[in-house]
Amino acid sequence: MPVEEFVAGWISGALGLVLGHPFDTVKLLGFFKGMSFPIASIAVVNSVLFGVYSNTLLVLTATSHQERRAQPPSYTHIFLAGCTGGFLQAYCLAPFDLIKVRLQNQTEPRAQPGSPPPRYQGPVHCAASIFREEGPRGLFRGAWALTLRDTPTVGIYFITYEGLCRQYTPEGQNPSSATVLVAGGFAGIASWVAATPLDVIKSRMQMDGLRRRVYQGMLDCMVSSVRQEGLGVFFRGVTINSARAFPVNAVTFLSYEYLLRWWG
Numbered sequence: 001m002p003v004e005e006f007v008a009g010w011i012s013g014a015l016g017l018v019l020g021h022p023f024d025t026v027k028l029l030g031f032f033k034g035m036s037f038p039i040a041s042i043a044v045v046n047s048v049l050f051g052v053y054s055n056t057l058l059v060l061t062a063t064s065h066q067e068r069r070a071q072p073p074s075y076t077h078i079f080l081a082g083c084t085g086g087f088l089q090a091y092c093l094a095p096f097d098l099i100k101v102r103l104q105n106q107t108e109p110r111a112q113p114g115s116p117p118p119r120y121q122g123p124v125h126c127a128a129s130i131f132r133e134e135g136p137r138g139l140f141r142g143a144w145a146l147t148l149r150d151t152p153t154v155g156i157y158f159i160t161y162e163g164l165c166r167q168y169t170p171e172g173q174n175p176s177s178a179t180v181l182v183a184g185g186f187a188g189i190a191s192w193v194a195a196t197p198l199d200v201i202k203s204r205m206q207m208d209g210l211r212r213r214v215y216q217g218m219l220d221c222m223v224s225s226v227r228q229e230g231l232g233v234f235f236r237g238v239t240i241n242s243a244r245a246f247p248v249n250a251v252t253f254l255s256y257e258y259l260l261r262w263w264g
């Protein structure tokens with residue numbers, strides 16, 4: 001199984017994330033909180049995303065990454081490979097994402113001397129506390145919503161990226177860096193716009209269970225959110241998600257493409 005894609009996904013995900021982190025935290029108030037943990041986790045997750053995508057395409061079309069410029073895969077294959085990558089990455093992402101959401105929502109001002117310590121003191125402590133208080137399955141709270149969010153939207157991600165690259169690249173050539181940046185940026189926006197409704201639900205499910213359980217499940221969470229806040233609730237954070245998605249995914253795709261070209 002070709003592994004370059006996993007390694008390139010690893011590095012490019014980490015680079016993209018550095019750019020996106022401030023945006024990611026703005027929506028949850030608490031700039032630059034906990035940067036090292038997301039870097040480590042996104043590297044793993046992005047490596048699964050790109051590695052599984054590329055290897056699924058290899059299975060479906062019998063072409064390697066290098067051969068795909070000359071023999072471009074069909075959009076159906078791209079979509080299916082993207083969905084497969086999205087499904088598996090969501091599973092790896094679930095516990096990391098849960099910890100990120102819990103830590104970012106911990107917005108109490110810095111502890112004064114003598115005041116009780118924050119509930120979660122850091123990512124490892126947070127993971128251990130969830131494990132203790134909510135059981136091992138607690139670490140996967142919200143995982144279904146996350147999987148539903150990512151399976152189709154990663155398909156959209158790769159379709160948008162490939163479609164835009166093909167549009168602006170003469171046949172058989174590699175896309176230019178400008179094309180890769182723009183196509184990557186718009187791929188990020190398109191997939192995040194589509195992902196936002198389930199992103200809202202996913203985050204609510206992840207925060208649920210912290211104190212008293214509010215929702216019976218994903219559907220209940222959707223219905224009561226819409227009842228209380230109207231349909232607009234599904235677009236909470238869509239602007240900040242898109243503003244973050246452009247630079248993050250422009251850099252992710254640029255570094256991914258260049259690492260693979262550089263390795264031959």
Ligand SMILES: C[N+](C)(C)CCCC[C@H](N)C(=O)O
Pocket residue numbers: 013046086149150153154157188191192195245248249
């Ligand atoms: C599918 N969805 C849009 C949720 C994410 C696509 C992954 C892209 C990148 N890791 C990022 O964080 O933007």
